[in-house]
Amino acid sequence: MFQDFETFCQLPLHYIIVGGGTAGLAVAARLSEDPEVNVGVIEAGPSALNGEDGGAITVPGRYGETIGSKYDWQFETTPQPGIGGRSLKWPRGRVLGGTSALNFMAWNRGHREDYDAWARLGNKGWGWDDLLPYFRRSETFHQPSAAHQQYYHSSYDDEFNGTSGPLHTTHIKQYGPAHQYWHTALNELGAASSPDSLAGSNCGVWNMVCTINPHRQERSYSASAYYAPVAGRRNLHVLTNATVLNVLIEMTNGEWNATGVRVRYGDEEKDIKTIREVILSAGSIQSPQLLELSGIGQRKVLEAAGIDVKIDNSNIGENLQDHMMTATIFEVSPTLSSRDDILNDTILREAADRAYYASQTGPWTVLPCSVAYCPLAQVASSTEQAQLQITAQNIAQETGRLQDELLGEQFDSTKKVRGQLEYIFDLGNWSTYFKSEPGKKYGTLLQMLQYPFSRGSIHIPAQQDPSRKSSVDDKPIIDPRYYQGPGEIDRDVMALGQRMAKRISQTEPLAKIIQKRVFPPLPEDLASEQSVYEDFVSNYTVTDWHPVGTCAMGGREGAKAGVVDDRLRVYGVRGLRVIDASIMPLQVGAHIQATVYAIAEKGAAMIREDWS
Template identity: 75%
Template sequence: MGNPTLEHFAALQLDYIIIGGGTAGLAVAARLSEDAEVQVGVIEAGPSALDRENNGAINIPGRYGETIGSEYDWQFETISQPGLGGRSLPWPRGRVLGGTSALNFMAWNRGHRDDYDAWATLGNLGWGWKDLLPFFRRSENFHPPSAAHQEYYKSAYDPEVNGTGGPLQTSHVKQYGIAHQYWHDTLNNLGVESIPDSLAGANSGAWNMICTLDPARQERSYSASAYYAPIAGRKNMHILTEATVLEVILELDNNSDWAARGVQVRCGEEEASIIATREVILSAGSVQSPQLLELSGIGQRDILEAAGIDVKIHNPNVGENLQDHMMTATIFEIPPTFPTRDDILGDPIQRTAADHAYYASQTGPWTVMPCSVAYTPLSQILPTDECAELYNDAQKIAKETGRISDALLASQFEPGKTRGQIESLFDLGNWSPDFVSEPGKKYATMLQMLQYPFSRGSIHLPPKGDKQKTTVDDKPVIDPQYYLGAGEIDRRIMAKAQRWTDRICQTEPLAHIVRARVFPTPAETSDSEETVYDKFVSNYTITDWHPIGTCAMGGYQNAKAGVVDERLRVYGVRGLRVIDASIMPLQIGAHIQATVYAIAEKGAEMIKEDYASRG
């Protein structure tokens, strides 16, 4: 073997191999390696950015988004989406040590308690809100805002639900953008109350987004810097970066059952088989965990055969049940005197000044984050008759599909339910990939995100012809099927909820800085506003980058409905688990980062428990 790094790694006597050194993978590795008696190996396809001098695009909070499309991004794309006018969407995923936690916008929140209780209702015992709360808290080290900060920015918090001893640094931002001063009063004037703490299991209302941010250093806190860097010297913790797992090695044991023995890895031009004596753990994310299962012979028979892969375990659920949050970006013109992030990005002089302020004193524009957030139930933003119509239609969908998960989704429309079905986030600047700013004009953006979609898609290997075999180098077919089938109700909800975006921006005091909506343009005489909203949603919806569900927990139906059991073990295989966002059976009303860390914390704990019980 000509690659000394790979040769050294292959010679290790590893108990656990973790595929993917991302958000979940490094958290699992850190917890498992707390036992000095076990050897833990992590294989990451991307590089490490921890020891690079020029990694400000990752570390500096206000430079969020710069890594999308870079060397740190897998740069996936969906296939053409009929529900979106035939468009394909970029799907950024982290290709760096730390995974997508190094690329995301650092949002830190949890779903409603009912979101997680729904997982338990499906039969995934131990996954309700009360079960997960200790693992949420275990992951985080929350830094409370000062009394002055709380009064000025309305940055309330509940000390009972925030963890203070975990690896990940979380905090309110030091400084908010100018528009934030209007946010709470505007929402309050619309009947949306400000809530004490969005992390307490009921996140409907107006609040300030907490970020994965180290307040002392004013730097991003992510899995590589928080979970790995402090324990990088552990002798039983081994990381192999810039290496690609080709497949999980499955063998038949003496009982003719399949067991995971290790992985086949490529590093540079060399390949090697890496053996794990206990378990292989897939933490490659919602796109690549199902991809690797299929490459290893676990999945839907037709998909595998078309890809030239030998079928070892037929499970039609692998790669199915894909769910994502949909998002629109409505643009409003604001007075040209307001400073925006666009100014810094477009003016080298202002950017240099921002750099100087940040590096000299950890202050200035690079410490400002978009944190003006509200989650609202449809009953608070739509007329009663429209809510009743949506509820009836959702019940019909559940009856037609016969899926318990769809019945649980339909329950969100019941009178009296308070789950925040629509997320609104306001920030100065043009966030739309489709609207081109006019010179000399300034803009603000209202992001609107649907939290509980009925749309269901899939991620699978592409087929190969002429007896060829699909490999890991063939990008998976990502088909979210936005707004198709049962998902047509999602399009209607998003279109109706556009009225709410307008109402917020027409309400004082926020209306004081909003001149007019410019994207979508107001209705012409031949169109109604409803028609404008319908076209806008169909033509300009994008992903909110929260894919889940492609290796879901099966609950009471086991392998008939899922890929892993409630202890995250892959059905039909010994020694193989999946621990990442793909195991989530239903979408949550929140940015998913905090939940992924909780899944990792709980998954690592279950592995320890399982081996302790064997004596």
């Protein structure tokens, strides 16, 4: 239940969860199943469960409207030399439900080998077989009808889908007009249709499952799925519009202990104590930020920010990994309609609203779901793949990191094939860099790199005034280092991937609706084609909004390589855990939402085991 500030401060809380987002509310729901404990959640943003979002969150087809709004932290990266000196906007949810309230509702899992790599690093219990029960525990998958399966290619495998979890997942009711050509075109290119992308291998072509409640045709996210059904629990307490300033770290009997948090609510600041643990679920940006503000982090970073050093750990805020994305734009048949038409035409928008609210049908129920994950062998020649493998091996040798050695396996043709590049096709102009011409219709082919060598960091800023300390109000410095250092190999792979994008657009039957490529324009001759692609990738890559790794599990190297152990406990301090995307030691080949929920489910189960 929601609490006022004064009441919340007086509660005897066994667990304080910082961040009522994707992971935080899932952890809170599971921990509060034990009626003997009190669970407190502190969220900086408001709740939108009362309908104040006006449908911007709940109506599926209105995805993207909340980006840049009051529900978004509106973070931004530093200028990135690897992408032409551009700074990129990094949206993150500032609302109950976190980024699960802002995202595109994509629901897929990485490859079995992605999670097995975590276990190979020494993180016991984090392989595919270990995580599968938690993937299934988080969802109720709604099976498509036989007619839907036949008409839309919506296949699934019962063994890998959950049937009684809080989140609703489903194949959407109807698809955009280009979807009918997608499977056949990709099949022609050698990408087989996947029987179930959630079964441990998502290579091939398939339809994205989405986090939608099919009965209500509404977004299913952590606030509506994990919190709302149990909001009446007397031992679950939620404080919204409150900002955690830092974790209280105190020395007791020669050990550092997390004893609570410092919170600001309006103009008031108070310390709130915990009986057992503080759990950071603030995400890949703000979990490392809060650790540093609490005195846990790199000595040089903390001292420059005016923060007293309590635990010196050079890994906090490092190991940042993100998926990178380009958007190739095509002019398509003028008879086709897209979401752009609705957004730019008041009459069409009113008609879409009427259809949705009257019968939960129409354009607001349609999402971009035409997906393919292609291995490098489909994109590059054997010679190019061999050269990339040599480059990757050299990177691993230079860095001495097992993570880089494992990443290099994607280039080894003798290893299990994984989808290195994701492609999604949808009608409409999805690029922020290409301006649509009036009267013309467009389609967009998105291309996303799945296993980046690019490694960045997130840290609190240094202070020029020695009398001032950095605070939570100082936005963290986000430096993904796209295509820099070892990440130069990522640019090479993305440029090669543009050839596959060209082949997709020229393959029937998809080709029959595409008139020409307009961004980037076709090169004048084949000799300059690769140069055009390299320039395009360098100048127009953007984030795919999947940052991970900044509080990574350390595996067998412990605090030398990570921030938390395989029980998600922060090294060097008792009573403090991190449970969110930041604990992932390596990126996965998938949209990360489903993995974050699995992390939350497993993290909550471990806490209950540890205190049982």
